[in-house]
Amino acid sequence: MKNLVHPIATITTTSGLTGDVRLRPLSRYFDDYIEGKQLMLGFSPDTSEDVRLEIVTGMGKKRRFKFEGVDTVSDAEKIVGQTIFIEASREDQINMIGKDLLGYEVFAESGDLVGILKDVMWLPHSDVYVITNGGKEFLIPVIPEVVKGINHEQGVIVISPMEGLLD
Incomplete structure (x- = not known):
């Protein structure tokens, strides 16, 4: 069976000078998936590409997220508005x-x-x-x-x- 793809967050704005961004969660399971899981970034699941989360700084609503290969404000501005997707097996809780x-x-x-x-x-x-x-x-x-x-x-x-x- 094919895994299902779910949007878990949208990139809302840049934060700082090193390519950090802020995210708006789209799922209650956001925290379960954002760290340590395979992420995809794009405007739709079909056009998304794999991306890796490098580091998370801050707490709560003030968290900043740094992705590999996004090292400047200019790089970060290019991904603002895009969505972060995850793949989940059919049995996964997010599918409910x-x-x-x-x-x-x-x-x-x-x-x-x-x-x-x-x-x-x-x-x-x-x-x-x-x-x-x-x-x-x-x-x-x-x-x-x-x-x-x-x-x-x-x-x-x-x-x-x-x-x-x-x-």
């Missing part, structure tokens, strides 16, 4: 919250249609699927006890709803 899931049909393990996935909300404790069916809206926590599987080829999510979750 990607916007590419929107429109998937959601079924209970019993085979009953629950509805269509309309949104993914990133909440502090856990992510939540917003599923609609007619005039009803269900909020389903994205946790292993509830989300049992995702079939990307068929556009289907299978859940095991806890008692009262679909009332």
Whole structure:
């Protein structure tokens, strides 16, 4: 199976004189992937090229990121506006919250249609699927006890709803 590509950050501005840049995270899993993983940089996944993170300085929102081969302000200005992508296996946690899931049909393990996935909300404790069916809206926590599987080829999510979750 082919790995899925996800955007995890956008380069927003240069910072300093040595080619450092600032990033805007696009995924709650940004910190899990930005360091120590293979990164790709470009305007789209198809046109992106491999890039290596050299060093991260600062803390929190003041972090600065330095990529190999980007050594001057001029070099950094050339990559502002580009997106950082990662490749993740189908089983990876980031695939459970990607916007590419929107429109998937959601079924209970019993085979009953629950509805269509309309949104993914990133909440502090856990992510939540917003599923609609007619005039009803269900909020389903994205946790292993509830989300049992995702079939990307068929556009289907299978859940095991806890008692009262679909009332």
